[in-house]
Each structure stands twice: as C-alpha cells, then as structure tokens.
Amino acid sequence: MVTPEENELLTRIGPGTRMGALMRRYWQPVGTTGEMHGKPAKRVRLLGENLVLCRNEDGAFALLEESVPRGCTRAVYPVAELGGLLWGYLGPLPAPLVPQLDGLVAEGTIRILGSAVIPCNWLQIMENSLDAVHTEWLHGHFFEFIKESEGLKISLRKKHVKIGFDEFEYGIIKRRVLEGHTEDDDDWKIGHPVVFPTTLAIGNASPEWHEYRFQIRVPVDDTHTKHYWFGAFVLPEGATAPPHLLDRVHEYETPIFAPNGDFMLDSIHGQDIMAWVTQGAIADRSRESLGSTDRGITLYRRMLLRELKRMEDGHDPKNVIRDPACNGVIVLPLEGRKAQRSDGFEALFRRHQVRYSPIAEEILAVLRSGRAPALAG
C-alpha cells in the first residue's frame, strides 16, 4: 500500500512534477518517419505538454511548444530517428543517445506499429506488465469464459507454479514456471524484460519464429497514455517479402473499444485495456492490498523511486546512455519456447491486436512461405 501522497508522486508526470522530471530524461516515441512523409506537421501531446512535431529549416525534425505567451521564446526540443520511429526528448541538454533496442535496429524485418490513446495513467499499464500471474486469470480463465459464452470450449489457462523478477542492466526480467514445465524451460531460464522505464519487450526468439514485440507506454498526461505496439518480424529462412513490406514501419490505429463503447474482451489487448482502464483514470493505490504475486510491482515502484533519487542527486538514471561505445545493439533476453504460446504462432497472432494491422494477412503469408514456423493453429 502507498499513501495518497506517494501515489501522487509516482503517477503525476506533468511539467514541474518529480516523476515528470524523471520521464523527461528518456526519449519517447512521437510518430514515424513514414507518417510525416509529405506532411508539414502534426500535433503531439506528451508529458502534459502540447507540442507540434515538424521539420525545421534544415529538414531535421523538431518538437515545438504549441503556444507561447506573447513576447516569450518558443521551446524547441530535439527529435531523433531510430527504427523508422521518431523520438522526442523533453529533458535537460545535452540529450542522451536513443537506446538501440534489438528489435528497433534488426535488419530486413517486417515492422508494424499499432497505437491507441488509453484513457488512464501510465503507471497502471506498467504495473500490469509486472503482474505475471494476470495472464493465467485474465488471458486464461477469463478468455475461456468469454469463449464459452459464445459456445466455444477452449483451454488457455496455464497455472503458475513459480514466478521470479530479477533486476538486470536494462530493467527487470520476468520469469515463470507453468504447471507441467520446469526451471529448465525458457520461461524461467531466459524470461523476458520490462525495459526501464516504460517498455515491455515480448515476442519469440527461435530460429523458425523470430519476432520482436515492444509495448511502449508514452505518458500523454496524467490520465492518458499513448500505447504503441511495435512488432518486427524476422523473415524465416527461405521466405521472401515484397519490397513494400520492408521499406517502412506500417502504422495502424488499434481499436480499443467496440463501436458501442464496450471493452473488446475477445482479444488479449482488449482484456488488458479493460484491466488498465477500470482501475480509474489514476488508480487509488492507498486502498490496495498487495499479495505475494505482486512483488514485481513493488520492485518496479522501488526502482522508480530509486532512479528518481539518483537523478535528483545529479546522476543519470538507469538506461540513460551517453557514451556511444556503450550504445551498441542492446540484445534483450527473450524466450524461444514459451509455454503460453504452445498452441502455435498463428493462433496467438489472431488472439492479439496484431490482427488489426492492414498487412496482417500478408505477414502470415510471408512467414508461411519460409521454412514453416510453428504455424499450426
């Protein structure tokens, strides 16, 4: 449990807030180079500030304050390009380097980027990623219940025998042992990370099925979060892709509510969004009662407060990289054989928001054309 004051400290990220100052030390995605092609500018709301993404006189991108009082100078923030994405930085200069996460810089991949504005505070989305057991209940028992009410009997639940959370250089590695599996399986031996502060890295890393997926949570303001679902699919051996699939990041809007305003409960992302949003615009943590399976959440909160103190003591917080020699490709741990994905690539693909990508069927066709990944669904 945290006090109301601690909850305010942890969640508020607008100008002048302490957590907002920490978040301003990190590059945040604000769009893609593809969407800005032939477009002079677009409005961006980031960390409680209204900004405009545009090109300056020398053709480089920049973020400008949208409005300034008469007689005042307009703030200009740097923008960097990496992985087909545009990243904005609102912190003190000089700006650090943009971390070269493996999935962003992997060559020859098919890249997609879904996005949506989630009407809730960023922290409850992050905490959901540190709650490993939610998959068993929300995407297991609850998904089965939804399907059963449609007359379909399926089995998705996998009981957690053990969970673990280890801090590493770039964040927290999440591990689990599911019923029928052991600590020798990838779910425990390798795991997958939350990259500090606001990215969940999932996917699959076997030779026949290699896919990077990042869920990047960008605080828009205290009660809204721009959620990016980035995916990069490595072509399996023998597969070829038409050039138009490879030349840019393919963006799309991810629907998060049904046309009648209801939650979309027949997909993994829709279930997560229901869990995030129903906690309220800013979850009241002063009323919570954490259990033993919530220890990933407490570790993450401790890390936020520790890195905040480091920054306030005059140091760079975790994952602020300045030395180019330390910014080679960051290879993140990622399971190759994940028990929760045992029903195959295509079945999982169709349960996930990736299915809303306009090129979803083309991706599946390309992957099928190679040395067959586990495509049986």
Ligand SMILES: [Fe+2]
């Ligand atoms: Fe989830």
